[in-house]
Amino acid sequence: MLDSPTLHALDARRSVPALQLGAPGPDPETLLRMLASAVRVPDHGKKVPFRFLRIAGDARHRLGAFLAQRSRERDPTASDAQVEKDRQRFSHAPLIITVIARPTPSPKVPEQEQLMTAGCVCFALLQAAQALGFGAQWLTAWMAFDPAVHAHLGLDGEERIAGFIHIGTPKTEVPERERPDPAALLQDWEG
Secondary structure: OOOOHHHHHHHHOOOOOHHHEEOOOOOHHHHHHHHHHHOOOOOHHHOOOEEEEEEEOHHHHHHHHHHHHHHHHHOOOOOHHHHHHHHHOOOOOOEEEEEEEOOOOOOOOOHHHHHHHHHHHHHHHHHHHHHOOOEEEEEOOHHHOOHHHHHHHOOOOOOEEEEEEEEEEEOOOOOOOOOOOHHHHOOOOOO
């Protein structure tokens, strides 16, 4: 039991930097399979407080052009290199799934729980992508929190971006990194 395939899959998870993701990305059938796994998250009250927005093909570059413009609006002193970085953010991976949190008022399910559900979807999508042979990275950055970007992507006033999940084929193997020691993080509460 301590050596199960499920634990091996969890232990093997690695983020592949978006810069190192290329084509091919998942085809539509494979993407729907990934999303079918990603929606199997804890969801108190069955509120489904999330939705997906696919950004692929030329839409990635159109979004990049908007981000470059918005970057200059936000900071007129931004360097050309920073503006170009913002322009290219969505140009590397062939597919970006934006996980949009959409909490709804509820007397039984606090907004925080609904936001955590959307976060769980992001993590489950990373796991599903890797299980199907792809690499993925969960990113946010300023654009995940910018009202003008939200409007440009068609979010309503209550929706938020939980993450941009960049998915593609890894161009290189990602090395393991040091992980925290769970024993050092564990405490006993004895009341």
